[in-house]
Amino acid sequence: MAEFDSPGGLVEAATQARLAGYRKMxxxxxxxxxxxxxxxxxxxxxxxxxxLVGGILGCAGGFGLASWVSAIAYPMDVGGxxxxxxxxxxxxxxxxxxxxxxxxxxxxxxxxxKLPQPYHPVFNVEAFARAxxxxxxxxxxxxxxxxxxxxxxxxxxxLHPVGVSEVAP
Amino acid sequence: MAPPxxxxxxxxxxxxxxxxxAVIAPGHTFNSVTDTISHVVLSKRTPLGWFLGFAIAFGxxxxxxxTIGNLLLTGIGIWGNxxxxxxxxxxINFVWWIGxxxxxxxxxxxxxxxxxxxxxxxxxxxxxxxxxxxACAAMFPLLHTGRPWLAIYWLFPYPSTMGVWPQFRxxxxxxxxxxxxxxxxxxxxxxxxxxxxxxxxxxxxxxGFAQRIYGMLALGWRGSAKHWQRYETAYLLLAGISTPxxxxxxxxxxxxxAVSVLPGWHATIFPxxxxxxxxxxxxxxxMTLAIPLxxxxxxxxxxxxxxxxxxTKVMLVTGMIVAYGYANEAxxxxxxxxxxxxxxxYNRMTGPYAVFYWSLIAINAVMIQLFWFRSIRDNxxxxxxxxxxxxxGMWLERFIIIVTSLHRDFLPSSWEMYYPTxxxxxxFAGTIGLFLALFFLFIRFLPAIAIFEMRTIVxxxxxxxxxxxxxxxxxxxxxxxx
Numbered sequence: 001m002a003e004f005d006s007p008g009g010l011v012e013a014a015t016q017a018r019l020a021g022y023r024k025m026x027x028x029x030x031x032x033x034x035x036x037x038x039x040x041x042x043x044x045x046x047x048x049x050x051x052l053v054g055g056i057l058g059c060a061g062g063f064g065l066a067s068w069v070s071a072i073a074y075p076m077d078v079g080g081x082x083x084x085x086x087x088x089x090x091x092x093x094x095x096x097x098x099x100x101x102x103x104x105x106x107x108x109x110x111x112x113x114k115l116p117q118p119y120h121p122v123f124n125v126e127a128f129a130r131a132x133x134x135x136x137x138x139x140x141x142x143x144x145x146x147x148x149x150x151x152x153x154x155x156x157x158x159l160h161p162v163g164v165s166e167v168a169p
Numbered sequence: 170m171a172p173p174x175x176x177x178x179x180x181x182x183x184x185x186x187x188x189x190x191a192v193i194a195p196g197h198t199f200n201s202v203t204d205t206i207s208h209v210v211l212s213k214r215t216p217l218g219w220f221l222g223f224a225i226a227f228g229x230x231x232x233x234x235x236t237i238g239n240l241l242l243t244g245i246g247i248w249g250n251x252x253x254x255x256x257x258x259x260x261i262n263f264v265w266w267i268g269x270x271x272x273x274x275x276x277x278x279x280x281x282x283x284x285x286x287x288x289x290x291x292x293x294x295x296x297x298x299x300x301x302x303x304a305c306a307a308m309f310p311l312l313h314t315g316r317p318w319l320a321i322y323w324l325f326p327y328p329s330t331m332g333v334w335p336q337f338r339x340x341x342x343x344x345x346x347x348x349x350x351x352x353x354x355x356x357x358x359x360x361x362x363x364x365x366x367x368x369x370x371x372x373x374x375x376x377g378f379a380q381r382i383y384g385m386l387a388l389g390w391r392g393s394a395k396h397w398q399r400y401e402t403a404y405l406l407l408a409g410i411s412t413p414x415x416x417x418x419x420x421x422x423x424x425x426x427a428v429s430v431l432p433g434w435h436a437t438i439f440p441x442x443x444x445x446x447x448x449x450x451x452x453x454x455x456m457t458l459a460i461p462l463x464x465x466x467x468x469x470x471x472x473x474x475x476x477x478x479x480x481t482k483v484m485l486v487t488g489m490i491v492a493y494g495y496a497n498e499a500x501x502x503x504x505x506x507x508x509x510x511x512x513x514x515y516n517r518m519t520g521p522y523a524v525f526y527w528s529l530i531a532i533n534a535v536m537i538q539l540f541w542f543r544s545i546r547d548n549x550x551x552x553x554x555x556x557x558x559x560x561x562g563m564w565l566e567r568f569i570i571i572v573t574s575l576h577r578d579f580l581p582s583s584w585e586m587y588y589p590t591x592x593x594x595x596x597f598a599g600t601i602g603l604f605l606a607l608f609f610l611f612i613r614f615l616p617a618i619a620i621f622e623m624r625t626i627v628x629x630x631x632x633x634x635x636x637x638x639x640x641x642x643x644x645x646x647x648x649x650x651x
Contacts, residue, residue, distance in 0.1 A: 008632050014394075030199060030369070031625045032397040035632055045399045051406050062346075066337040069326055074334035091343035091421055095350040098414045102350075102407060106357040109403035113396045116388035123391070131392050132369040134199035134629075 001139045002161035003127055007033050010136035013159040014039035017140060020155060024144035028122065028137040050108045051101050058100020062093040124168045139167065192287050193626055194470035202471075202623045206616050207373055209466050215613065218465055223609040229602020236595040237312065245315045247592040254575045254587035259313040261567040262597050264422055265450070266306035266604075267348065268443075268563065270355070271415055272451020273299030277358060278411035281404075287479055289626055290471040293619040294462065294612070295455050296359040301607040302454075303352045305600040310344075312596075340424040347421040354414055358407050361400075364390050365621040419447045426570065432513035433574035436501065442494035446563060449487035449533075452480050453559035458608065460553045462617065471618055478546050484559065485540040491566070492534035509579055517573045521586060525565050526573070532562030 004010045007029065014027050014036060027036050036042070066089035070076070075083050110116070122128050122139060131137055138159075140152055156164045193202075239247055250257035273295040280288035314320035322329040324345045335342045367387035374380045390396070423443035426434035456477070463472040502514035517526045536558060539545045546552070577584045611617065624630060 007630060011632060027394040028392045029394065029397065030203075030365075030392060031621055031630055032401050033394070033632070034401075036394040037398050040394055042395055042398055045402050047399055047402045048406065051410075055410075065326060069334040070337050074332070076336070078338075085338060088338040091340075091417070091424070092337060092346045094417055095343075095346040095414075095421075098410055098417075099350045099353060101410050102354040102357055102414075105403045105406045105410065106361060109361070109399050110388065112399050113393075115390065115396070118389055120389060120391055128391075129372040132365070132372045132390075133203045134624075 001122070001125055001128075001137055001165050001167050002156040002159060003163045003165070004136040004138070004160075005134070005162050007031065007136060009160065010138060011035045011039050013138050013156075013161070016159055017138065017155070021146045022140050022144050022152075024141040024147075026139050026141070028128070028131045028139070030132050030134060030136075045112065047105065047108055047112060051105045054104025054108070055097050055101035058103075059093055059097040061100065062096025063089055065096075066092050121167050121169050125165050127163060127165065135162070192473065192475055193290070193623065194473060197470065197627050198629055199624050199627060202627055203369060203373070203620055205468070205470070206618050206620045206623065207370055209468075209612065210370060210614060210616055211374055211379065216465065219609060219613060223606065226602050226605035226609055229598050230606045231602075232595050233599020233603055236592055236599050239592065240312060240315075240596075245313065247590060248596075249587060249589040249593055251585075253578060253583050253585050254572055256313075256571055256575065257587055258589055258593040258597060259309040260425075261564065261571055262600065263306045263309040264443075264567045264571075265564050266302045266309075266600065267351075267422055268419065268447035268450045269454045269560075270299040270302035270306065270351075270451065271419060271444070271447035272455050273297070273302075274351075274355060274358075274411050274415040275448055275451065276455070277362070278408040278415065281408045282412060286626055287476055289622045290468075290473075290618050291455060291459060291476055291480075292622070293359075293362065294458065294608075294617045296355065296362065297608065297611045297615075297617075298451075298454060298458060299355045300352070300359060301604045301611075303348065303355060304607070305604050307348060307352065308600060309596075340421065340428045343421045344425055347418045351414060351418045354407070354411055358411060361404060361407065362619055362622075363615065364388060365392065365400075366616045366619060368392070369620055370616065416444055419444045431574050431578060432502075432507070432509040433498070433517070433570065436498065438494055438497050438501075442491065442497075445487045445490035445494070446566065449484055449491055450560060450563035452484045452487070453556040453563070456480050456484075456552060456556040457560065460549060460556075462612065466612070466617075468618065471623060474547070477549065477552065481540045481546045481552065484556075485537055488533055488537040488540075488559070492537075495530065495534060512577075513574060516577050517569060520573065520577070522569060522573050522576075526569050529562050529565040529569060532558050533566065536562075 002013060004013060010027055010029060011033060014025070017025055018039065018041060025040065027033075027040060029036070063086075067084045067086075070085070070089075071083040077083070122131075122137070127135065128137065138156070138161075140147060140156070142149075146152075153164060153166075248258065250259070273292075276288050276295045277292040277299075280292075311317045311320070314323070321327075322331065322333055323335060324342070326335050335345075364387055367383050368390035371380055371383040371387045374383055420440035420443065423439035427436060427439040429435060459472055459476070459480075463469050499514055502510045505511075517523070536555065539555065545555075572587050576587050
């Protein structure tokens, strides 16, 4: 694990590490850095698709509920008007669409991120406490095919970090 | 892969920032921002003023408990509303509180979509304000049912033993769905925004107890790049979803009135007019809260004059839309030539409640013209007082809309005056107490300003600061961006 003191340093290091052939790495930062997606070659997230599905389910659910209640469960004939008077179901349908999409966005994001997660090895490194304030970290995992303890250590030291440390599992 | 114009966009943003400074005072770093905001929460010393304010709020909260206790024991007869004014303080206060909540969502969602960086330092506590306001609002219609535990089957569709289902063609049911969705989504949005800051508090807390509590709430957030990517996507999506939601909520609230046939309610202008009024009153409340907050906690570096100015301008614009709504109502009362509409307007202007009508015109149409002047926008104590007046003015607006239309409708034989009782006032004051008590707890235990978002706007966060970096990184980055 290498520690940097600026977002630029981290992005540059991540780019170098990828050019050097490392694949199993992760970067940690106190702020979102869009450029890291590219530097680490992160794939785009599936989240928007899930949210779309959630929204569609909410939409169908809301309209279905309103129609089922009004036409089957509790039909009420008001002046011979149609039981499924759809324009009046739109507000509820809209709200359930929003609710479905929002719940999916929220819970989907945590689920994809595998959070809450009570334990993670990176927290074993003392310096990592500053990852939520002003320090930026690049971690190359031991499972990476190109990982060799000493070579990787030297490689990380060449990236102008503030410090390099080993993460206990 | 990011599109090739990405760096240009961030450069434009930077240029924009340079032209309109003071979203954050100069000289701040990641560390100083984090320190200043988290100190308010993590410090062992609680300021005396906090206890004083909390005591007052707590006292009012007890008034609320007493009122609700009496209400449930005796029934809603303790309130002043009765036929023909069947809706009074309960719906006035409901609309007032919901409206206040709207500014929070506007700031956190709509301004995020428009990339308004000044939202960053006020969005967190504005969202908290939304949540607490919705909680206060929801209490009124629930308690107006008199026996809320029996009323659930009117409100929510569930298979009750009576086999009765709610009426989906009724705006009141739309309201249930709109407000409950709004409350839920606001809570999700707020908590999602808090998680990285809770992680910061976890890492900086000195006491083991605080570390554990914040640690649990932070869900093990560690700021991984992949997590940030999904997080930002989810946050943007939530903002995109909340934007039509917030507009829909007050539109649906206005349908409660507009779908009826009562003169003064049955108007197509209601949805936009209500939404504008909501944002107007909400910004007034944000201002009412922000001015003391920045003063007592020394947050003037983060909530700067830029924020105060912008909020005043938003109030000016939305206030003018509201004033247009008043003019429009008067115009249509005349233009329709419908005697009931004409009488409604005449009764508002000259009837027994005329003094409230003219007060609200004086505040919402005349007083806000002061916001045109820069000298007024710079005068913080005056702005605080004006924002209180706007809150009052918007409350009066709802009073006028609801009471004047109901108390004299089509049939003079059913005309009746409405007078609130002390329990009406007790309940209203009580919800203010609840709101303030929750707010005091919030600023003591959670970061009132989004720390991680503040970090993104300090100069250090820029990826290509000129001349700060070893030259090695330059070519690789440039190459990568194409």
